[in-house]
Amino acid sequence: MGRQPAPPPTVSPDHTVRFLLDGEEVQCSGFAPTTTLLTWLRESRGRCGTKEGCAEGDCGACTVVVAEAVEGRIAWRSVNACIQLLATLHGKALYTVESLREPDGTLHPAQQAMIDCHASQCGFCTPGFVMSLFALYRNQSRADNDAVTDALSGNLCRCTGYRPIVDAAQRMYALPAPAEDADRRARETALYARLQALEGEADLVLAHAQGRYLAPRTLASFANCYADNPDATVLAGGTDIGLWITKHFRPLPLLLHLGRVRELAAIRQHDGALEIGAAVRLEDAFRALVAHYPDAAGLHRRFASLPIRNAGTLCGNIANGSPIGDSMPALIALGAEVVLHRAGQQRRLALEDLYLGYQQKALAAGEFVEAVRIPLPRAAGDVHFRAWKVSRRHDQDISAVFAGFALQYEDGRITRVRLAYGGMAATPRRAYATEAALLGRPFDAAALADARRALQQDFTPLSDVRASAEYRMRVAQNLLTRLQLETSGGARAASSLADLGDGGHASI
Structure with missing residues (x-):
């Protein structure tokens, strides 16, 4: 592949992490790049109001709020300090529970x-x-x-x-x-300017005996860094990598952070598709998706928790490639493709073709997911889309089965069908035999029966702590029944399913 030369640097790399804590600038250097924000708060600042509970972003005892300058406004995000790396605070403002009390002791x-x-x-x-x-x-x-x-x-x-x-x-x-709310607009305008100044234009480079941390500012710089260091760990939101640190105690010699790359933080509509960059947070990505596909609202609200969605990225979930990653079946059903990038060269790949096997992806050394492209409906109601999650707990739980379905009808017959599942195989996968059983037919009882049988050709699920193989297959088949009831004109039957919410397990 060709190499895209990085533009000549206009500023020297920065070797110090700078952020605001309670409005005061903090400068940090000489720390291990894997240092979590929680560790720094408790051990270096004595801010013990931020607690360690699970150390994996589940319990919320470590929740803090981060403010950042985003497109002319201040975005306030709750995040889990236990899996947020200290270095990623560069150019942001941090608030802990100790920050909220006013100087005279008045509580927030x-x-x-x-x-x-x-x-x-x-x-x-x-x-x-x-x-x-x-x-x-x-x-x-x-x-x-x-x-x-x-x-x-x-x-x-x-x-x-x-x-x-x-x-x-x-x-x-x-x-x-609070008293400060009296001139809140002016305060946020001033905060925005301070954060932009702290962020700066230089690449952030940290070195320590335990490893290095690189946070390039431009796409060209990031791509070239990764091409030169293909064994680096690419860090986006850290919601997965954070657990490698807190639970697995894994050494990470080189962290390459993409969160400061402007070009990767964009959401745009282009050539009939919604394009979401690799640095876009899950919360922002899902809001953009739901604006075009309202039936993705259940996926949005039931994907992890708000603090996780405020930190993690959609492309990070895709690149991780977990067989139980909730975003992939829905995106595969919609016909999404990924934009892959290596040293200035791009290529596109259908999302389902990215996954070769368990934790195996069709990525060359130094190649990364730059963006995901999701086709937009040509008109309202053009695509019958559903995304359903089945798990033991409604909020913040791992799926036993996740299903993404997209159908198009013409004259009462299915003219286009894409069905994808997570939790049923080593990777998120399309149900090709099931699609073939439905294509060109009215979605009647006979077609449904054939589709349910065909699903057993598509998948041989495994049993684990979340669900048995038999349960998974039965749930996957029953979701097809729900799809038939909701999209084929069975209004009375569909209305009886209203209490199912987003695919609650009790009703499947």
Whole structure:
């Protein structure tokens, strides 16, 4: 492949991580690149309100809020400090539970509401809940129950119960606003300028005895760095790599972070497709997808938790290639393709062709996923799309089965069909035999029966701690039945499925 020369550097590489903590600039250097934000907060700053619970981004006891400058505004994001690497804070503003109290001791409404509603017992998880509520308070002037439960989807409490915590989420909006909110717009404008100045234009380069960390600023610089160092670990949101550090204690000699590359942070419509760059957060990516495919709303809300979606990226989920990665079956059903990049050269590949086997991908050395392209519907209702997740727990759980379906009809017959499943094989896969059983036919009882039989040709699922092979096959077949009821005019039958929500396991 040809090599795209990087433009001559205009500034020297930066060797110091700079960010704001409570509005004061912090400069960090000389630390191991695998240092997590949680470790730094507790051990270097004594901020012990941020707790370590699970150390894998599940319990929410470590939740903090990060503010960053994004397209002319300040984005406030709740994230898990236990799997957020300290180096990725460069150019951002950080807030912990200790940040919220005003100088005179007045508590933030999110804190005071927790007290007023008796929403804490043992208190271990309470700072994490407060920070999730603080992010909600910053992002929305009021919130309904759906917004509240979504904001708290990454926080677990086993002693208080959620009713008083949800009550506190509503109560905080009725309390007097913090003094700083009086000139909030001016404060955020000033914060935006400070963060842009901290971010700078230089590549970030950190060196330590335990490894190196490179965070290029441009696509050309990133691509050339990876071509020169194909054994580097590409870091996006860190929601998977963070566990390699906290759980597996894996050495990572070279981390190559793509989060500072402007070109990879874009969402755009181009040539009839929605193109989502590799640095786009899952939360932003799903919002863009749901705008065109409203039936992806269940996928959006049930993909992990809000703090995970605020950190992880859609292309990172794709590149990871897990057989239970929830995004891939839905995107495969929609006919998505990935844009692959190596040293200035691009190629496109159908998403289903990216996966060769368990944790095996059709990527050359130094090649990475630059973007994912999702075809847009030509008109409203043109594509009957469904994405259903079946898991033991509704929120923040790993799928037993995930199904993505896309159908098009003409004169009552199926003229185009793409069916994909996760959790049924070593990779996310299309159900080709099942598609063939449906193509060109009305989706009637006979076609459904043939499709259910054909699914057994497509998959031989395994049993594991999440589900047995028999359960997986039965669920996968029953999701076909649900698809037939919802898309073939069976209005009465479909209405009886309204209580299934997003494919809840109890009804399958």
